[in-house]
Amino acid sequence: MxxxxxxxxxxxxxxxxxxxxxxxxxQSQARLEELNHIAEDPTLWDDPARAQKIMQERTQLDDAxxxxxxxxxxxxxNVELIELGEMEGxxxxxxxxxxxxxxxxxxxxxxxxxxxxxxxxxxxxxxxxVHPGAGxxxxxxxxxxxxxxxxxxxxxxxxxxxxxxxxxxxQAGIKSATLQIxxxxxxxxxxxxxxxxxxxxxxxxxxNARRQTSFASIDVYPVIDDTxxxxxxESDVRVDTMRSGGAGGQHVNKTESAVRLVHNPTGIMVVSQxxxxxxxxxxxxxxxxxxxxYEAELKKREAEAAADQAAKTDxxxxxxxxxxxxxxxxxxxxxxxxxxxxxxQDVLDGDLDGFMEATLAQRAYGGAPADVExxx
Numbered sequence: 001m002x003x004x005x006x007x008x009x010x011x012x013x014x015x016x017x018x019x020x021x022x023x024x025x026x027q028s029q030a031r032l033e034e035l036n037h038i039a040e041d042p043t044l045w046d047d048p049a050r051a052q053k054i055m056q057e058r059t060q061l062d063d064a065x066x067x068x069x070x071x072x073x074x075x076x077x078n079v080e081l082i083e084l085g086e087m088e089g090x091x092x093x094x095x096x097x098x099x100x101x102x103x104x105x106x107x108x109x110x111x112x113x114x115x116x117x118x119x120x121x122x123x124x125x126x127x128x129x130v131h132p133g134a135g136x137x138x139x140x141x142x143x144x145x146x147x148x149x150x151x152x153x154x155x156x157x158x159x160x161x162x163x164x165x166x167x168x169x170x171q172a173g174i175k176s177a178t179l180q181i182x183x184x185x186x187x188x189x190x191x192x193x194x195x196x197x198x199x200x201x202x203x204x205x206x207x208n209a210r211r212q213t214s215f216a217s218i219d220v221y222p223v224i225d226d227t228x229x230x231x232x233x234e235s236d237v238r239v240d241t242m243r244s245g246g247a248g249g250q251h252v253n254k255t256e257s258a259v260r261l262v263h264n265p266t267g268i269m270v271v272s273q274x275x276x277x278x279x280x281x282x283x284x285x286x287x288x289x290x291x292x293x294y295e296a297e298l299k300k301r302e303a304e305a306a307a308d309q310a311a312k313t314d315x316x317x318x319x320x321x322x323x324x325x326x327x328x329x330x331x332x333x334x335x336x337x338x339x340x341x342x343x344x345q346d347v348l349d350g351d352l353d354g355f356m357e358a359t360l361a362q363r364a365y366g367g368a369p370a371d372v373e374x375x376x
Contacts, residue, residue: 005082008101012075015108019068022115022364032061064115071108074100116360121298122188125223127164127288128179133196133215140173142199142214145348147177150193150218152350159183164274164284172205178271178288180223187222192359193352194220195321200376202327211327215320221295223287230290237289238262239282244273259285268292322355323375324348331375337362338372 001009035058038044045051078097085093117123130147132139154161165178181190196217203212224230241256258273259281270292272285324344325331332341332355339358341347347355 001082001086005098005101008105009075009079012071012101012105012108015112016068016071019112019115023064028061028065032058032065035061067111071104074104113357113360116364117185117188119188121222123185124187125180125182126187126190127221127223127291128181128190129219130174130177131217132173132175133217135214137169137171137173137205138203138212138214139216140169140175142173143216144173146197146216146218147174149348149350150179153352154181154183156350157183159186162274164288165271187220189356190220192356193218196319198320198323200323200325200327221291224291224294228294230294232290232293236264238264241278257281261285261289263289263293266296325375333375334358335372335374
């Protein structure tokens with residue numbers, strides 16, 4: 001068998017092995033049998049919400065497991081075809097089987113990536129917050145660039161985007177912003193982006209055209225549904241109403257429609273001012289607070305919690321997860337995985353999948369963050 005075909009086979013076998021490992025095959029098989037048994041219960045649909053959740057889990061697990069079995073079988077079939085073709089000197093059979101193996105490798109890689117997004121909350125919608133670091137207009141402008149970057153990424157995936165909070169900077173950029181991004185696995189993808197992001201460029205706000213370094217932070221937390229109960233003592237929460245700081249016309253500016261909640265025991269604060277109705281903003285703010293408290297609980301149970309929180313401790317030097325260099329050369333470098341891009345404009349236009357995939361793979365298989373040097 002030719003070396004390139006042997007490499008294809010080895011790559012597929014490796015992906016299948018990782019898929020089985022990540023699915024925890026025996027446990028998943030037992031769970032699928034349990035779900036099949038539950039699905040046969042005629043009383044299941046007495047509770048439509050529970051039934052829908054059960055059927056969704058069953059469908060996803062069955063698809064994942066049957067996909068692995070099918071890939072294994074097709075791999076075996078095509079290897080046998082190649083061996084037969086080589087024995088009989090039939091290059092057409094060998095070429096067709098090799099083409100099928102290449103397609104199989106692509107599918108195995110895609111399924112392997114999807115298996116990484118399997119955390120408790122990964123399938124949920126998500127809130128994404130952007131906050132500039134110290135540096136005034138420079139950092140505020142960088143924060144707005146990041147806001148656009150994630151908006152474009154979400155648009156590429158066909159996700160729905162709602163602006164929950166947007167506070168414009170005095171000269172340019174933003175003081176803060178919060179998006180709600182709705183789509184399958186939105187939190188699972190975007191949780192990899194939480195941390196401090198560093199920009200190096202020639203400042204458009206400096207008449208001397210000097211190089212400037214700016215920082216901004218990204219915070220990501222899942223939008224939880226009604227099946228997850230988060231108990232909050234209302235006496236622990238300070239509720240403030242205020243005039244909206246964003247665009248919205250005379251109604252927003254003249255009425256105290258914006259709502260801020262502060263959870264005193266944890267210091268967690270959320271702001272909602274995306275709607276003209278104070279009632280709707282209040283409801284959204286409570287959803288955000290419950291989501292943030294849920295995310296905090298998730299992080300306590302995750303091995304990377306300490307490192308992740310340390311990355312957000314200070315929006316400045318020594319805490320960045322990624323650097324974006326626009327001058328004097330072009331490079332984006334992730335300091336956790338070492339993944340790079342020499343096309344910052346594409347990255348800032350939403351081409352983030354490579355960075356997200358590298359971080360997901362590292363979390364699933366690679367253990368601690370890589371020791372990667374920052375760029376100048």
